[in-house]
Amino acid sequence: MSDRLPGFSTLAVHAGAQPDPTTGARATPIYQTTSFVFNDADHAASLFGLQAFGNIYTRIGNPTNAVLEERVAALEGGTAALAVASGHAAQVVVLQQLLQPGDEFIAARKLYGGSINQFSHAFKSFGWNVVWADSDDIASFERAVTPRTKAIFIESIANPGGSITDIEAISTVARKAGVPLIVDNTLASPYLIRPIDHGADIVVHSLTKFLGGHGNSLGGIIVDAGTFDWSTGGKYPMLSEPRPEYHGIRLQETFGNFAFAIACRVLGLRDLGPALSPFNAFMILTGIETLPLRMQKHCDNAKAVAEFLAGHPAVASVSYAGLASDKYNQLARKYAPKGAGAVFTFSLKGGYDAGVSLVSKLQLFSHLANVGDTRSLVIHPASTTHSQLDDAAKVKSGAGPDVVRLSIGIEDKEDLIADLEQALSV
Numbered sequence: 001m002s003d004r005l006p007g008f009s010t011l012a013v014h015a016g017a018q019p020d021p022t023t024g025a026r027a028t029p030i031y032q033t034t035s036f037v038f039n040d041a042d043h044a045a046s047l048f049g050l051q052a053f054g055n056i057y058t059r060i061g062n063p064t065n066a067v068l069e070e071r072v073a074a075l076e077g078g079t080a081a082l083a084v085a086s087g088h089a090a091q092v093v094v095l096q097q098l099l100q101p102g103d104e105f106i107a108a109r110k111l112y113g114g115s116i117n118q119f120s121h122a123f124k125s126f127g128w129n130v131v132w133a134d135s136d137d138i139a140s141f142e143r144a145v146t147p148r149t150k151a152i153f154i155e156s157i158a159n160p161g162g163s164i165t166d167i168e169a170i171s172t173v174a175r176k177a178g179v180p181l182i183v184d185n186t187l188a189s190p191y192l193i194r195p196i197d198h199g200a201d202i203v204v205h206s207l208t209k210f211l212g213g214h215g216n217s218l219g220g221i222i223v224d225a226g227t228f229d230w231s232t233g234g235k236y237p238m239l240s241e242p243r244p245e246y247h248g249i250r251l252q253e254t255f256g257n258f259a260f261a262i263a264c265r266v267l268g269l270r271d272l273g274p275a276l277s278p279f280n281a282f283m284i285l286t287g288i289e290t291l292p293l294r295m296q297k298h299c300d301n302a303k304a305v306a307e308f309l310a311g312h313p314a315v316a317s318v319s320y321a322g323l324a325s326d327k328y329n330q331l332a333r334k335y336a337p338k339g340a341g342a343v344f345t346f347s348l349k350g351g352y353d354a355g356v357s358l359v360s361k362l363q364l365f366s367h368l369a370n371v372g373d374t375r376s377l378v379i380h381p382a383s384t385t386h387s388q389l390d391d392a393a394k395v396k397s398g399a400g401p402d403v404v405r406l407s408i409g410i411e412d413k414e415d416l417i418a419d420l421e422q423a424l425s426v
Helices: 008-014 042-049 062-074 087-098 113-120 120-124 140-146 165-179 251-272 277-286 293-312 329-335 351-361 391-396 413-424
Strands: 080-084 105-106 127-131 149-155 181-184 201-205 220-224 315-319 343-348 376-379 404-406
Touching: 008 062, 008 293, 062 080, 062 165, 062 220, 062 277, 080 087, 080 251, 087 181, 087 201, 087 220, 087 251, 105 113, 113 120, 120 127, 127 140, 140 165, 140 391, 149 165, 165 181, 220 293, 277 293, 293 343, 293 413, 351 376, 351 404, 351 413
Parallel strands: 105 127, 105 149, 149 181, 181 201
Antiparallel strands: 080 220, 201 220, 315 343, 343 404, 376 404
């Protein structure tokens, strides 16, 4: 047996999976069951007491989901992972382990509009307070740190504008503050960027996007880097203090470098309940098998489309880090040398009305609220995903009234350019 570590494409196909021991099925089966039979009373007790690993109930874990979790953890370079029902669910479960009522977390302003809304409004009902910082101004993260700060949250490639975040610089701020860095890696996928390699402690994804890749299944995932000491300073009692639900076990002490993933499962997923369907796990696993092929095509197409738009007279500007002229190009070369992603924005000289008109004229691009599909997608964020923000906040988040967001698919680039060309014509 070779000691050689498998490459990325090999892991995308094989990590976590073996032929089914009962039937010999090569594809991972869909274990479409709610619960699992115990060997005996002692076995059941050991499972419920966290003294043994195994299956109890699909809300807490499922063999199909377990293959997905191991695969994404391997691709991201983490110690363990937990799959949940959506990317939003992943964010709730992560922060539930870290924050108590009255605590704060710092988040970059350049985020998916749904995350901005979740952080600004829904999380207030839990007593969790977001403090905003500017990913273009690293010092703004340092200024935002207070004794109540418990985490920093960023996106590796920001949605909608496609800007690249300086993960290492913000990781330095997090280390100095003694808090974990959480990175949403949805738009990059581990094919382009592995945030753990650059100092992230926790990685989250909307599996719905590039990892699943086909626009057919919702899902989210949490990856534990195994790099953070949860016992330091008593900041994180969910992990460092005895858990009464489990006979006084201290999760950090018992589970070491995958304690956070365990906490998310046995404290978050168990009690909040955002379980991923095994069928969706199967669909997403199938998508991941072709992730390297798809992502490279996505990126190659996106660069070609961005170059076309940059030269079009109706276009005021293009925000795509893969362009040599873009302000984030140097960061793209550092963090994402294989490609700057497939999601980016451009501004139209005709403003808001021109953006609304464009999306109605496109024929090959689908006008919908998603990214990361094999199909090319378009949306006008100011009237949809970011519509809940005031105009100033829209501009700060990269979703001003003249902005259109594209998610470039894997079609022939010539056809995508032709569709944009006819839609931009007067």
